């Protein structure tokens with residue numbers, strides 16, 4: 013899942029970015045409202061974390077402008093002000109949730125999972141395809157009951173595939189949702205990651221779940237590709 017974080021306080025931004033990255037999220041960071049707007053218009057994000065008090069444009073203005081352009085990714089505001097009026101203005105502008113600083117990364121991650129969950133057709137926190145199970149809270153993957161060890165990036169890739177299952181996803185969509193803006197999409201990294209994931213998810217002797225769909229990309233599903 014790819015997240016845009018807009019926060020002008022460098023220390024806070026770095027702390028949040030590190031916490032999200034450790035959980036396998038791909039994170040782009042904007043330092044002001046204009047940059048946030050530009051990034052949100054030029055990339056596809058699964059969720060936006062926006063500081064309210066930022067130079068150039070505040071977070072509330074950014075959300076208003078994005079919603080007007082039909083960019084509907086869920087938004088969580090981060091703000092130093094525990095002000096009811098600000099909260100109401102933010103929610104009315106189209107935000108989904110609110111966190112008052114200082115907040116713990118653990119709480120931020122839980123709120124983020126909650127807004128991302130609301131985007132899915134099913135609100136379940138455990139997604140199953142065949143005998144493969146993915147727990148989105150504990151980040152555990154099991155096949156036929158046996159635990160599979162995944163790196164945060166592998167988990168993120170599997171989460172993206174399973175969230176779209178049985179539909180195939182293109183390599184471009186994978187790059188957009190699993191990697192951040194510093195990723196060089198010319199590289200063969202997606203293929204390499206799919207190969208590593210296959211080795212873990214589809215060991216020899218099991219029914220393959222990760223399929224290559226010619227001319228499209230990859231799909232995670234039971235049965236024929």
Ligand code: CA
Pocket residue numbers: 019020021063064065066
């Ligand atoms: Ca600020």
